[in-house]
Structures are given as C-alpha cells and as structure tokens.
Amino acid sequence: MIERLQRIATILARFRLSIFVLAGFSLVVLVLSVLENPLLDSDTLLMPAILGFCWALMLYSTAELFQVIPGKASSEATFRRRMAVRVRRGILWVLGTLTIASAAALFILSYQLMRVWL
Numbered sequence: 001m002i003e004r005l006q007r008i009a010t011i012l013a014r015f016r017l018s019i020f021v022l023a024g025f026s027l028v029v030l031v032l033s034v035l036e037n038p039l040l041d042s043d044t045l046l047m048p049a050i051l052g053f054c055w056a057l058m059l060y061s062t063a064e065l066f067q068v069i070p071g072k073a074s075s076e077a078t079f080r081r082r083m084a085v086r087v088r089r090g091i092l093w094v095l096g097t098l099t100i101a102s103a104a105a106l107f108i109l110s111y112q113l114m115r116v117w118l
Contacts, residue, residue, distance in 0.1 A: 001093065001096050001097075001100075002069050002089065002092045002093060002096050003069065005062065005066040005069075005096050005099070006066050006067070006068075006069045008062065008066070009062055009063045009064075009065070009067045010067065012059055012060075012062060012063035013063050013067060015059075016060070016063065019056050019060050019063070020056075020060075022052055022055070022056045023052075023053055023056035023057065023060065025052070026048075026050075026051075026052035026053035027049075027053055029045050029046075029048075029049040029052075030046065030049040030050060030053060033045055033046040034046070047113045047114070047116070047117040048117065050113065051109075051110050051113055051114070054109070055106065055110075058099075058102065058106055061099075062099055062103075065092075065095060065099070066092070066096070066099075069089070069092060070085050070088045070089060071085075072085065072089075073085040073086070
C-alpha cells in the first residue's frame with residue numbers, strides 16, 4: 001500500500017506548483033466570501049472554495065508524506081537497523097490508512113457540499 005502511495009506522491013510532486021496555486025486561489029476566495037467583500041456579492045463561491053482548499057491540502061500532504069519510503073531491511077542488517085526500518089514503515093502504514101480514510105471522507109464531503117451547492 002505504501003509503495004503505491006509513493007508512486008502517487010511522485011506524480012503529485014510534479015504538480016506541486018499547481019496545487020499551491022489552487023490552495024492560494026481557494027483561500028483568497030474563501031476569505032473574501034467570509035469577509036463579505038464587494039467583489040463577491042454573495043456566498044455562491046464559498047463551498048467550492050472550501051472544497052478546493054481541502055483537496056489542495058490533501059494532495060499536498062500526500063505528496064510530501066509519501067515521497068520517501070524506506071526500503072525493506074535486508075537479512076544481513078543489524079537488529080537495530082531492521083527494527084528502525086520496521087517502525088518507520090509501520091508508522092507510514094498507519095499514516096497511509098489514515099490518508100485513505102481522509103480521502104474517502106473528503107469524497108463524501110465533496111459530494112454532499114456539491115449537492116447542496118447545486
């Protein structure tokens with residue numbers, strides 16, 4: 001699972017600038033909507049701005065978290081080295097599971113917010 005997330009993270013790393021632009025644009029629209037700026041006469045763009053910012057954060061955190069995965073320790077490695085690699089990979093497994101669960105929750109949130117918005 002974490003190897004697949006690493007492949008996804010390497011692809012997302014290429015789009016880091018686009019993810020930052022999406023996050024920045026969404027954050028600006030979100031702040032302008034909340035502060036009732038005259039540029040945005042109503043709250044019509046508030047929900048898409050929230051979703052855009054959440055997706056940008058999810059993509060960026062996935063790209064940064066799973067970019068470097070430690071390889072499996074060889075049998076010739078010392079006990080301490082094997083345990084250190086197992087602990088790091090175990091932590092990444094837990095974080096990978098939480099990332100997948102968060103992405104699923106974000107899909108559901110996206111569906112609900114877009115249904116209300118449209």
